[in-house]
Amino acid sequence: MKHLVEALRRNRSLDDDGLRTLLESDDTALADALHSSAREVTDEVFGRQVWLRALIEWSNVCRNDCLYCGIRRSNHALVRYTLSRDEILACCDAAWNQGIRTFVLQGGENPLAAAELLVGIVGAIRVCWPHAAITLSLGELPAETYARLRQAGADRYLLRHEAADPQLYTRLHPAGMDWQNRIDCLHTLRRLGFQTGMGMMVGAPFQTTRHLIQDIRLIETFRPEMIGLGPFVPQHDTPLGSYPAGRAETTLRLYSILRLMLPHALIPSTTALSSLLHGNRLAGIRAGANVIMPDFTPARERAAYALYDGKNAAWMETTGNLSRLRQELAEAGYSINPSRGDYAESVFLLS
């Protein structure tokens, strides 16, 4: 079976049957071979280094009603907040002082606030920290708003496609949300010059291995600079809150498979994964991920950014634990690269 891993590494692709075996096999030796091959490739491209991105959950106000998401419009159990410009700049300042060179502003989908508020805030961040990278994750916005955000100084945009299969997408989202529009947004973002991230939840309700293979194919074709994926974790106030969480192991295998397909991609070991992996905190890095996103949202608001249950229990995602994170990485033989960590196809930019 290990020939599947070798073929995937050599060809940077694999047929559907091979992918199915890699995703589903009970053979732990095969899974180990997959993870260590992916780690070797990661080391070849990036060295034993990880990049940190400061996550700033700037608002949980959302016009959307995604059936899995705790900040969906219909969740009335949630207190809504939007950080002020000064609060966001204070988060950036704290992150910069800890050596982090990428700020990620993520939030609910709020087109008006994005256009009126965030364009100005992105501009202010750009002026205050000309050498930082600014990443946005604000959902589907009009092309014109994306363009204004880009012009204001944003470099990267994360927009998970959520499901490559339009039917699965429809089952996970309310009427009115359109699969094609999400895909169109990804193309618009790329055209505007954003380094673009896509991805999906692993083990989402109704999702099968066939769907995951479709996701892999979409990512393989689009070739995003960043790939965001983590397990589905139920949130009790949502319509899908009683479905089981996705498997951490399947998530790890997907990190490895996608690393072998796209060796230069920036792949975060996500918060949702670490919320399931209490005792095995660097498993994502060992499987080929190379980015960690510590949470710099002020503690009070962080609790209200309740995408899924247990999110705040994830140790390595909190500001106060950065020294512990550094130490654990060092013990495992990794260091934190101090650069912005932009995507580069050939020689990775180390400074």
Ligand code: SAH
């Ligand atoms: N509004 C932005 C950001 C959404 S939150 C957007 O639409 O892109 C970021 C990601 O969290 C989502 O893309 C989704 O994949 C993930 N997410 C939401 N609810 C989740 C859940 N219950 N379990 C795991 N991941 C979840």
